[in-house]
Amino acid sequence: MSSVEFKGVSKAFGRTVAVEQTDLVVQQGEFFSMLGPSGCGKSTTLRMLAGFLTPTTGRILVNGRDITDLPPEARGIGIVFQNYAIFPHMNVYDNIAFGLVERRQDKATIRRKVEAALEQVGLTGYGERFERELSGGQKQRVALARVLVIEPEILLLDEPLSALDKKMREEMKFWIKDIQKSIGITTVYVTHDQSEALTMSDRIAVMNEGRMLQVGTPVDIYEKPASRFIAEFIGDSNLLDVTVVKSNGTRCDVDLGDGLIVPAHVSDTVRLTPGSSAGLLIRPEMLRLAPALKGEGPRLTGKVVDRVYQGALRRYHVAAGRHELVVEVPNRPELSPLSPGAEVQLFWSEESGVAVP
Numbered sequence: 001m002s003s004v005e006f007k008g009v010s011k012a013f014g015r016t017v018a019v020e021q022t023d024l025v026v027q028q029g030e031f032f033s034m035l036g037p038s039g040c041g042k043s044t045t046l047r048m049l050a051g052f053l054t055p056t057t058g059r060i061l062v063n064g065r066d067i068t069d070l071p072p073e074a075r076g077i078g079i080v081f082q083n084y085a086i087f088p089h090m091n092v093y094d095n096i097a098f099g100l101v102e103r104r105q106d107k108a109t110i111r112r113k114v115e116a117a118l119e120q121v122g123l124t125g126y127g128e129r130f131e132r133e134l135s136g137g138q139k140q141r142v143a144l145a146r147v148l149v150i151e152p153e154i155l156l157l158d159e160p161l162s163a164l165d166k167k168m169r170e171e172m173k174f175w176i177k178d179i180q181k182s183i184g185i186t187t188v189y190v191t192h193d194q195s196e197a198l199t200m201s202d203r204i205a206v207m208n209e210g211r212m213l214q215v216g217t218p219v220d221i222y223e224k225p226a227s228r229f230i231a232e233f234i235g236d237s238n239l240l241d242v243t244v245v246k247s248n249g250t251r252c253d254v255d256l257g258d259g260l261i262v263p264a265h266v267s268d269t270v271r272l273t274p275g276s277s278a279g280l281l282i283r284p285e286m287l288r289l290a291p292a293l294k295g296e297g298p299r300l301t302g303k304v305v306d307r308v309y310q311g312a313l314r315r316y317h318v319a320a321g322r323h324e325l326v327v328e329v330p331n332r333p334e335l336s337p338l339s340p341g342a343e344v345q346l347f348w349s350e351e352s353g354v355a356v357p
């Protein structure tokens with residue numbers, strides 16, 4: 001059974017179309033992320049699902065039930081926002097108990113559920129504390145406990161990590177993912193941070209200007225992006241201007257200029273026309289650098305323009321004919337640094353070249 005379904009859902013604010021006609025199915029138990037730049041429509045989509053906004057067109061279903069006209073509290077949906085939203089005048093226990101008190105559950109049940117929720121989020125013994133006595137990460141744990149305690153069918157997370165420092169964000173990413181999997185709750189996550197989306201999601205929808213441009217697994221999205229926008233939005237990218245020579249389903253040949261033709265892959269959602277211009281995406285970490293020609297496979301000849309030391313990596317800029325590429329090489333003793341001016345061969349495996357329209 002599909003847990004969340006959008007059927008032809010759109011939202012306009014006056015003349016601004018925040019969300020274009022969207023069809024989407026989020027599966028039971030799935031961790032589904034909406035990723036995109038500011039203003040792309042992710043929060044509007046989430047708010048329609050939560051019931052804070054009414055769609056201009058279309059219907060929204062949860063477990064097959066049409067919830068489009070239901071108020072937020074009748075939807076079986078729990079939501080955690082970026083700014084914690086825990087009550088400062090109540091201690092942690094009362095914050096978590098709040099939804100259960102509202103639902104008029106008896107005292108003993110409330111105690112049992114709150115204790116279980118505290119344990120679930122790793123805050124056993126923190127019941128007496130107030131907001132000012134908690135770290136950012138702990139506040140978000142309380143916010144999550146407060147939602148989970150009412151046992152929603154669907155969990156919505158709206159940039160829940162964006163107010164935390166980098167180290168805490170890293171920790172919370174794995175923690176949220178673990179807790180989501182252990183409960184098996186269908187989760188819709190909104191973020192503009194690609195690393196969060198890649199780490200946590202079963203599937204990601206990359207959004208821009210109100211449209212879901214590509215929906216796929218993190219591997220699909222990172223390794224087989226369906227457009228230039230997605231290739232550039234997710235991760236670092238080299239995008240070389242090429243011409244499509246031949247196209248056959250998910251494979252093609254592209255011309256890098258001067259008759260240098262190399263094979264590449266294509267997302268299965270994309271059709272490329274021979275003769276059209278395209279981008280050839282090669283991620284910086286997928287390129288190898290060597291002073292002399294070695295082995296088989298696609299390659300370019302170039303010259304090191306500059307080298308930047310980044311601790312774990314060395315990052316090179318390499319000029320190769322009309323192309324300029326960034327190459328990331330792990331900082332290992334056997335890979336001696338190349339100096340600016342050095343002549344190099346750049347090569348990559350056929351699988352790591354992806355043509356995008």
Ligand SMILES: Nc1ncnc2c1ncn2[C@@H]1O[C@H](COP(=O)(O)OP(=O)(O)OP(=O)(O)O)[C@@H](O)[C@H]1O
Pocket residue numbers: 013016017018036037038039040041042043044045192
């Ligand atoms: N209440 C509103 N009235 C008018 N326009 C709105 C309203 N809410 C959102 N918009 C517009 O709709 C578009 C999508 O906004 P939305 O908040 O969904 O984007 P977002 O991807 O969540 O961005 P952010 O990451 O900055 O929150 C934007 O152009 C925004 O200005």
